[in-house]
Amino acid sequence: MAYTSERPPRAESSDDLRARIPGWGVDLDPKDRPSVPKLRIQEDRTGAHWEFPERQEEKWPRERSTEHKFLTPVFGTSCPPHGISGAMRRFAYRKYSEARAAHWLLLLAADRVDAGEQHLRSLLTTRPDNPITQTGVRSEVFAHGISARIGRKRADVRHHPLDPIIVAAPWVVAAGLVVKTVRSVRRRRR
Amino acid sequence: MRAMVYRGPYKVRVEEKDVPVVEHPNDAIVRVTLAAICGSDLHLYHGMMPDTRVGMTFGHEFIGVVEDVGSSVVNLKRGDRVMVPFNIFCGTCWFCARGLYSNCHNVNPNATAVGGIYGYSHTCGGYDGGQAEYVRVPFADVGPTVIPEWMDDEDAVMLTDALATGYFGAQLGDIVEGDVVVVFGAGPVGLFAAKSAWLMGAGRVIVIDHLEYRLAKARTFAHAETYNFTEYDDIVVHMKKITDHLGADVAIDAVGAEADGNLTQHVTAAKLKLQGGSPVALNWAIDSVRKGGTISVMGAYGPMFSAVKFGDALNKGLTLRMNQCPVKRQWPRLFEHIRNGYLKPSDIVTHRIPLEHIAEGYHIFSAKLDDCIKPLIVPSGT
Ligand SMILES: NC(=O)c1ccc[n+]([C@@H]2O[C@H](COP(=O)([O-])OP(=O)(O)OC[C@H]3O[C@@H](n4cnc5c(N)ncnc54)[C@H](O)[C@@H]3O)[C@@H](O)[C@H]2O)c1
Ligand SMILES: [Zn+2]
Numbered sequence: 001m002a003y004t005s006e007r008p009p010r011a012e013s014s015d016d017l018r019a020r021i022p023g024w025g026v027d028l029d030p031k032d033r034p035s036v037p038k039l040r041i042q043e044d045r046t047g048a049h050w051e052f053p054e055r056q057e058e059k060w061p062r063e064r065s066t067e068h069k070f071l072t073p074v075f076g077t078s079c080p081p082h083g084i085s086g087a088m089r090r091f092a093y094r095k096y097s098e099a100r101a102a103h104w105l106l107l108l109a110a111d112r113v114d115a116g117e118q119h120l121r122s123l124l125t126t127r128p129d130n131p132i133t134q135t136g137v138r139s140e141v142f143a144h145g146i147s148a149r150i151g152r153k154r155a156d157v158r159h160h161p162l163d164p165i166i167v168a169a170p171w172v173v174a175a176g177l178v179v180k181t182v183r184s185v186r187r188r189r190r
Numbered sequence: 191m192r193a194m195v196y197r198g199p200y201k202v203r204v205e206e207k208d209v210p211v212v213e214h215p216n217d218a219i220v221r222v223t224l225a226a227i228c229g230s231d232l233h234l235y236h237g238m239m240p241d242t243r244v245g246m247t248f249g250h251e252f253i254g255v256v257e258d259v260g261s262s263v264v265n266l267k268r269g270d271r272v273m274v275p276f277n278i279f280c281g282t283c284w285f286c287a288r289g290l291y292s293n294c295h296n297v298n299p300n301a302t303a304v305g306g307i308y309g310y311s312h313t314c315g316g317y318d319g320g321q322a323e324y325v326r327v328p329f330a331d332v333g334p335t336v337i338p339e340w341m342d343d344e345d346a347v348m349l350t351d352a353l354a355t356g357y358f359g360a361q362l363g364d365i366v367e368g369d370v371v372v373v374f375g376a377g378p379v380g381l382f383a384a385k386s387a388w389l390m391g392a393g394r395v396i397v398i399d400h401l402e403y404r405l406a407k408a409r410t411f412a413h414a415e416t417y418n419f420t421e422y423d424d425i426v427v428h429m430k431k432i433t434d435h436l437g438a439d440v441a442i443d444a445v446g447a448e449a450d451g452n453l454t455q456h457v458t459a460a461k462l463k464l465q466g467g468s469p470v471a472l473n474w475a476i477d478s479v480r481k482g483g484t485i486s487v488m489g490a491y492g493p494m495f496s497a498v499k500f501g502d503a504l505n506k507g508l509t510l511r512m513n514q515c516p517v518k519r520q521w522p523r524l525f526e527h528i529r530n531g532y533l534k535p536s537d538i539v540t541h542r543i544p545l546e547h548i549a550e551g552y553h554i555f556s557a558k559l560d561d562c563i564k565p566l567i568v569p570s571g572t
């Protein structure tokens with residue numbers, strides 16, 4: 001077909017589609033679509049009964065974006081910052097806005113440090129991290145990991161071998177550090 | 191209480207944690223009766239979202255029973271069965287007042303570029319999520335809704351994110367009667383987006399993925415025409431071929447940050463974290479849609495830059511629309527659609543996993559084993 005002003009006729013008419021597909025066209029009119037138009041004043045305020053919410057108590061200095069005027073009245077209190085990763089996180093929030101790559105790269109780096117710190121700390125508890133149970137790899141057996149991947153035309157199997165490397169990395173690094181420390185202690189003793 | 195806890199990339203376990211308490215007069219504490227794992231949780235699980243802290247409990251899709259309420263709560267009481275949208279929002283800031291609940295300005299001190307989300311890293315406010323026996327629900331008068339008597343629990347939990355998001359994604363496509371709509375991704379969000387496109391009058395709905403079992407679901411559940419991108423040398427050229435070389439009118443990205451199909455993009459984003467996300471599906475969407483067409487992005491990307499083909503989008507005069515879904519805004523209309531039998535969201539649920547086995551649940555969903563499409567999490571007490 002040449003490039004002309006109309007699309008070629010549709011394979012299925014609206015009537016055919018209405019007959020074949022339950023609910024076809026019930027939201028044809030944009031007025032029936034809840035998110036059209038994008039900005040729409042919500043008269044019921046979805047149940048809110050305040051102009052500005054009461055403020056939640058700040059129990060430790062809560063890190064916040066430099067793009068905010070103040071600490072938001074409500075915030076999450078999961079996992080307060082601690083250790084080296086905590087210092088990195090506080091610095092990333094204090095120093096760089098969300099517009100800066102440094103902000104996010106520091107936070108990502110802090111995540112890796114956090115994982116390392118927590119793995120080491122877990123070794124001192126009665127419940128050390130266990131890469132077998134925590135990665136859920138046992139499901140490879142009962143959920144048929146091999147047949148799910150072979151001959152299935154999947155694009156992601158090519159990078160699945162990278163996953164164990166990512167999982168093992170902190171353990172390898174930790175083991176390396178331990179070996180290094182032991183060696184240097186021995187050397188100093190001699 | 192028992193709660194899922196993040197231990198670092200690819201590692202989660204169930205731990206004993208303190209039951210959350212009321213921290214603000216408008217908080218509620220909800221005992222979770224059913225939760226789910228979302229494709230978004232995989233981005234956290236893989237360590238892609240900045241400021242995901244070891245010890246956090248994930249989970250932004252859950253329903254439950256109100257266990258305790260703060261002093262200012264008037265719309266809920268102990269014992270109410272509630273469904274909780276994944277967004278945490280205040281109801282009165284500039285954004286909430288206009289219905290952009292996912293962009294609330296009063297709930298996330300950590301970032302202004304995103305609102306508050308349960309169990310979704312500190313970048314989304316630092317709230318623990320619902321893959322646990324109990325969860326703190328801020329702004330209890332605003333977010334949660336009592337589950338209607340007639341609604342199934344599994345349908346209710348799908349309404350807290352996946353269904354609402356797919357439906358919202360179709361709306362952002364501004365579909366007009368007869369439009370050709372292509373959906374990238376046949377996960378929960380893509381399946382619901384494809385199904386919703388018909389409600390808005392699409393003339394043809396095409397779904398692209400590389401997982402055959404999900405494409406099969408797209409054909410039966412969403413009545414879609416499907417293509418496996420691994421079978422084509424270049425999926426964009428194929429899309430042109432099947433649309434008279436004009437391209438689709440609307441494309442929906444329901445894949446997001448970990449898109450496959452280009453190893454360099456995937457590895458730099460999902461494994462090395464050098465970009466906010468792998469925009470393979472988004473770039474395919476940009477190149478597959480016709481000039482002047484619309485792209486709706488539902489797939490989630492990290493806050494860093496991603497290698498998006500912006501020049502093509504400009505030169506083609508595309509409209510790019512996107513957001514986190516403002517879930518509660520979708521509910522009244524979606525309740526009607528479910529009641530009328532146009533939608534049966536729980537049809538895509540494939541797994542019901544006890545909370546104690548959540549590590550296996552994450553692995554199965556992440557590695558796409560056992561034909562998994564949507565895993566639900568059943569807390570220990572229920
Ligand atoms: N905007 C929102 O409010 C919102 C809400 C929920 C989920 N999300 C996001 O939506 C995305 C999908 O969520 P889901 O739960 O369906 O996840 P999912 O992981 O189950 O589905 C993603 C699907 O995309 C497929 N895929 C991978 N690369 C592809 C490519 N290049 N082309 C086509 N398909 C490809 C995968 O095989 C998979 O089936 C995620 O990024 C998630 O974070 C956004
Ligand atoms: Zn989600």
Ligand SMILES: [Zn+2]
Nearest residue numbers: 280283286294
């Ligand atoms: Zn708000």
